[in-house]
Amino acid sequence: MSDFRSEKGHGYIMSNDYGADQIQILEGLEAVRKRPGMYIGSTSGRGLHHLVYEIVDNSVDEALAGVCDTINVILNKDNSVTVIDNGRGIPVGINHKAGLPAVEVVFTILHAGGKFGGGGYKVSGGLHGVGASVVNALSDWLIVEIYTDGKIYQQRYERGHVCYPLKVIGECEKEKTGTKVTFKPDSSIFQETIEFEFDVLKQRLREMAFLTKGLHIILTDMRVEDGENPVERSFHYEGGIKEFVTYLNRSKTPLYDNIMYFEGSKNNVYVEVAMQHNDSYTESSYSFVNNINTPEGGTHLVGFRNALTKTFNDYARGNKLLKDNEPNLTGEDIREGLTAIVSVKIEDPQFEGQTKQKLGNSEARNAVDNIVSEQLTYFLEQNPMVAKLICEKSILAQRARDAARKARDLTRRKTALESAALPGKLADCSDKNPENCEIYIVEGDSAGGSAKTARSRATQAILPLRGKILNVEKARLDKIYANAEIKAMITAFGTGIHDDFDISKLRYHKIILMTDADVDGAHIATLLLTFIYRFMPELIKQGYVYLAQPPLYKLEKNKNIWYAYSDEELNKILSEVGRDQNNKIQRYKGLGEMDPEQLWETTMDPARRILLRVTMNEEAESEIDLTFTTLMGDKVEPRREFIEENAKFVKNLDI
Numbered sequence: 001m002s003d004f005r006s007e008k009g010h011g012y013i014m015s016n017d018y019g020a021d022q023i024q025i026l027e028g029l030e031a032v033r034k035r036p037g038m039y040i041g042s043t044s045g046r047g048l049h050h051l052v053y054e055i056v057d058n059s060v061d062e063a064l065a066g067v068c069d070t071i072n073v074i075l076n077k078d079n080s081v082t083v084i085d086n087g088r089g090i091p092v093g094i095n096h097k098a099g100l101p102a103v104e105v106v107f108t109i110l111h112a113g114g115k116f117g118g119g120g121y122k123v124s125g126g127l128h129g130v131g132a133s134v135v136n137a138l139s140d141w142l143i144v145e146i147y148t149d150g151k152i153y154q155q156r157y158e159r160g161h162v163c164y165p166l167k168v169i170g171e172c173e174k175e176k177t178g179t180k181v182t183f184k185p186d187s188s189i190f191q192e193t194i195e196f197e198f199d200v201l202k203q204r205l206r207e208m209a210f211l212t213k214g215l216h217i218i219l220t221d222m223r224v225e226d227g228e229n230p231v232e233r234s235f236h237y238e239g240g241i242k243e244f245v246t247y248l249n250r251s252k253t254p255l256y257d258n259i260m261y262f263e264g265s266k267n268n269v270y271v272e273v274a275m276q277h278n279d280s281y282t283e284s285s286y287s288f289v290n291n292i293n294t295p296e297g298g299t300h301l302v303g304f305r306n307a308l309t310k311t312f313n314d315y316a317r318g319n320k321l322l323k324d325n326e327p328n329l330t331g332e333d334i335r336e337g338l339t340a341i342v343s344v345k346i347e348d349p350q351f352e353g354q355t356k357q358k359l360g361n362s363e364a365r366n367a368v369d370n371i372v373s374e375q376l377t378y379f380l381e382q383n384p385m386v387a388k389l390i391c392e393k394s395i396l397a398q399r400a401r402d403a404a405r406k407a408r409d410l411t412r413r414k415t416a417l418e419s420a421a422l423p424g425k426l427a428d429c430s431d432k433n434p435e436n437c438e439i440y441i442v443e444g445d446s447a448g449g450s451a452k453t454a455r456s457r458a459t460q461a462i463l464p465l466r467g468k469i470l471n472v473e474k475a476r477l478d479k480i481y482a483n484a485e486i487k488a489m490i491t492a493f494g495t496g497i498h499d500d501f502d503i504s505k506l507r508y509h510k511i512i513l514m515t516d517a518d519v520d521g522a523h524i525a526t527l528l529l530t531f532i533y534r535f536m537p538e539l540i541k542q543g544y545v546y547l548a549q550p551p552l553y554k555l556e557k558n559k560n561i562w563y564a565y566s567d568e569e570l571n572k573i574l575s576e577v578g579r580d581q582n583n584k585i586q587r588y589k590g591l592g593e594m595d596p597e598q599l600w601e602t603t604m605d606p607a608r609r610i611l612l613r614v615t616m617n618e619e620a621e622s623e624i625d626l627t628f629t630t631l632m633g634d635k636v637e638p639r640r641e642f643i644e645e646n647a648k649f650v651k652n653l654d655i
Contacts, residue, residue, distance in 0.1 A: 029108065029137035029160035036189055039134045044192050046617060048185055049200050051138065054131035055083045055181050056217075060208055060291055062087030063215045064345070068178070070216045073205060075196050077222050080184035089148040089177045092166060101166045103144060107136045107157060135183055136160050138190075142183035150174045159186060198231065203623045206235045210247070211291045211343055213240030241274040241341040248339045248622060251630040251638040252278035255337070255393065256386040262375040268347055269367035273304060275340035277390055280633065281397075281476050282534060283335040284625050288343040289351075289359050295618040298352070298359025300344045303368030305331050311376045312391065319384075321391045329394045332499075336397040342368060357618075397476070404477035423488035427452045427462040438510035439463060439492060440548070440604070443524050446592035447599075451514070454596035454604055461508065463492050468524055472531045473632035486531060497535040503542065511539060512611065514548035514603060516590035529614065530632050533624075540616050549610040550591055550603045556584040563602050565610060 032039050040047040040054075052073065062068035068087035075081055091102035098105045110133050136142045137160040146153040152170040156163040185194045198221050209217045214236075221231040237243040242259045255277040262273045287294050287301040294301075309331040316322040316329060344364050352358040380387040422428060425448070429437050439461040442448045448464025455462055470483045477498070480486055490497055494507040513528050515521035525547060532539055539545050551563040553570045557577055564570035574583070588594065594602070603609055616624060630638045 029110065029133060031110070032134050032137035033160070033189065036138055040138070043190050045197065045200075046619075048190050048194065049196065049204070051135045051183070051185060052081055052083070052196070052201060053204060054135050055081075055183070056205070056208065057292070058131060059083060059085035059087060059179070060212060060215070063212050064291070069214065070218070073201065073217065073219045075198065075201075075219075075221045075223055076182070078184065079194055079196065079223070080182055081196065082180065082182040084178065084180045086176075086178040089146040089179050090144070092146055092148060092153050101155075103146060103153070104155060104162065104166060106132050107142070107144060107155075108133060108160065108162060110134075132181075133160075135181075138186055139183040140186045142181065145169075145180040147172050147176045147178045147180075150176075200617070200620065202233055203620050206233075207244075207293065207622070208291055209235035210237050210241055210244035210341075211288055213238055241272055241343055244341050245274045245276050245339050248284060248626055249276060249278050251626065251633050251635050252280050252337075252339075253635065254278050255389050256383075258383070258386070260376070260379055262372055262379075264371040264375070266367040266370055267363045269361075269364055270345040271300075271368050271371045272343045273340065273368070273372055275338060277393065278337050278339060280337045280473070280629065282473075282625075283332075283338050283340075284622070285335070285338065285340040285342065286622050287359075288341070289349050289364075290345055291343075293619055294351075294357060294359050295621060296352075296358035299361055299365040300342055300359055300368050303365035304340070304342045304372055305335070306365075307369045307372035307376065308334055311373050311380070312394065315377070315380045315387055316391045316394075319387075319391075321388065321395070327398075329391075329398055330401075333394040333397040333401065334390070336393065344368065400476040400478045404481050423463065423491055425464055425488060426492050427455070429455075429457060429459050429461045431458045434507050435509050437461065437508045438512055439508040440512045440514045441465060441489065441528060442591070443515040443521060444590075444592060447514070447516075447590065450592065450594060450596045450599050451604065454600035456604075460604065461492070463488060465489075465524070468520075469527050469531065471527055471632055472534050473628060474634060480535075489531070493536070493539075495536060495539075501536060501538065503538050506539070506544065509544055510546055510611075511544055512546045512548050514550070514591065516592075517550050517552055518589060521590070526631070530628055533616075533628060537616075540614050541618065543613055543615060545614040546611040547614060548603050549612060550588065550594075552588060554586040554588065554598070556586075557582050 036043050036047065040050040056071060056073060059068060059071045062085055063071070065087075068085050070086050072084040073081065074084075090106055093102055094100065095102045095105045098109065100108075136157050139157075139159070141156065141158045143154065143156045150171055150173070151168050152172050153166055154169045155166045187194050198219070202219055205217045205219050209215055216234065216236045218232065218234045224230055239246075242261050245259050259274055259276045262271070264271055285301065285304070287297050287304075289298070289300065309329070312334045313322070313328045322329070344359075344367070346361060346364060348361075349364075350360040352360050431437055436459050438459060440451055440455070440463070442451050442462055442464045445464050445466065448462060451462045451464075465485050465488075467485075469485045470480060472480055472486075492507070493511065494505045495501055495503060496505070511532075513525050515525045529545075532545055549565055551565050552567070553564040555562045555564065555570065555573055555577075560577075562573045562577070564573055570585075577583075591599065591603070601608065627642075630642050633639075
């Protein structure tokens with residue numbers, strides 16, 4: 001568009017006519033390349049991994065149709081990905097409507113797929129027919145090979161454009177069928193990274209294997225040094241989601257041995273539920289539709305929770321575990337320490353949004369509710385000991401919740417007239433606009449003193465914590481509310497916790513954890529993160545939580561000062577300024593050793609400081625949960641295994 005100001009000074013007019021031809025029609029896959037985020041959620045690492053899931057989902061759909069039992073996912077040396085399955089192979093015949101081979105239609109035309117009805121698939125995760133074509137559009141190149149009728153067919157695309165018509169490139173055994181897709185993401189789209197992370201893929205593929213019992217998924221990483229063996233993980237679970245619950249509970253102590261498992265179909269909805277209580281105080285329920293994780297839940301999860309609350313209350317009343325004058329147990333009480341997987345398969349799932357975060361089908365709610373209510377009632381009648389254990393745990397949870405509510409009412413922030421309710425240790429900032437404000441959670445009073453002197457009073461608040469806070473992984477709500485340090489944080493943030501959490505009341509848009517750069521500091525930061533993750537996860541999801549990076553060394557030479565945040569950085573500075581007698585190097589053990597000017601310069605000055613933002617991937621929530629329980633829970637064995645497994649990655653060990 002050229003300059004749109006008219007020369008005559010009549011304000012603004014458009015120099016080009018806005019006529020019918022100005023409406024752009026994005027041909028074919030151009031729309032995807034223009035707005036990738038609309039199709040895969042983002043162009044960050046998360047969107048990148050989404051490409052693999054789209055192709056794997058198509059293979060899993062073949063497994064759900066009962067025609068595929070093995071899927072290989074290979075990360076190649078050049079960071080391309082190959083997905084091979086032994087399903088029916090994408091049809092190679094001509095699609096009459098498009099006049100092209102069906103495989104070409106699948107990879108080059110949006111909203112083309114075999115999942116819109118017509119009997120190819122009963123249930124599937126792919127629905128919109130955009131998966132394969134979107135991956136093709138966002139790849140530098142993609143090659144598809146199909147094994148069918150004793151022939152190998154191949155076609156190559158570059159950035160979504162066909163390089164040559166579908167051709168036969170060889171022969172194979174008559175009985176061999178399947179599809180092989182290799183693609184390399186386009187670095188001009190994924191500017192942040194095109195490096196696939198083995199662990200991220202591992203977690204998602206493991207999940208897929210749990211949800212489709214009997215399916216073998218093999219993940220291989222070829223990106224290793226010459227001479228090393230490729231890294232390979234194989235996932236195969238005959239027990240399906242029952243094994244999933246066992247896996248999630250391995251760092252906890254189950255309340256009872258048997259895993260409850262309910263399955264059935266109603267109104268064309270196939271429901272599978274596996275659940276088991278453990279001795280922790282947090283609920284871990286995960287829901288899936290056609291093998292796709294729905295992090296925001298939806299109607300199937302609502303149905304499950306309704307059934308649980310209703311059935312347990314009926315049982316507790318009928319068997320006099322609850323007295324007539326006692327209130328009903330709430331859903332929250334019953335689900336304390338519950339690990340559950342709710343998986344439904346539906347012919348026509350309706351999601352709220354393209355990224356499939358939440359299920360909207362009303363029939364799913366009724367189906368899950370009916371199947372779980374009926375089968376859980378039988379289970380409780382046949383297993384009175386288990387039923388009694390769960391009810392007793394729920395009644396204890398109810399009492400703790402009442403005690404917590406009383407404690408909470410005391411910690412609630414008072415009205416403006418009684419603003420003295422802010423913790424006494426908090427040095428608040430004068431600016432009242434949360435967007436400009438940040439709060440430093442500082443370890444120890446000595447560092448707190450320096451930080452209070454150093455800070456910019458208008459926008460920086462300081463809250464010193466004394467010692468190590470309570471490990472919330474091992475405590476109930478009432479205990480947590482009684483802890484002075486946690487109480488101070490809850491009041492200072494202003495959002496409340498748990499059910500009362502309201503992000504609009506957040507008083508600071510940056511919550512910065514500032515601890516010493518040693519083992520104890522790392523431990524305190526972990527305890528703080530455990531607390532925020534368990535009670536205010538939204539703060540992490542929306543990116544309000546940060547870790548400050550204090551320097552490790554100070555180097556002085558001829559009145560010039562440098563700060564180094566790692567050993568590498570120190571060596572780099574030394575090689576630049578020269579190593580001689582004039583160098584004065586100081587190693588900081590803690591923040592308390594710095595005077596206020598130094599603290600401001602290195603860790604608090606917005607122009608110079610280094611902050612790390614804490615983020616979390618919602619799709620990997622079950623794995624994050626497991627990690628917190630492993631590291632912060634009661635059981636020692638899983639923690640030892642974790643340390644042994646990850647010891648080789650440790651750097652800068654402070655011994």
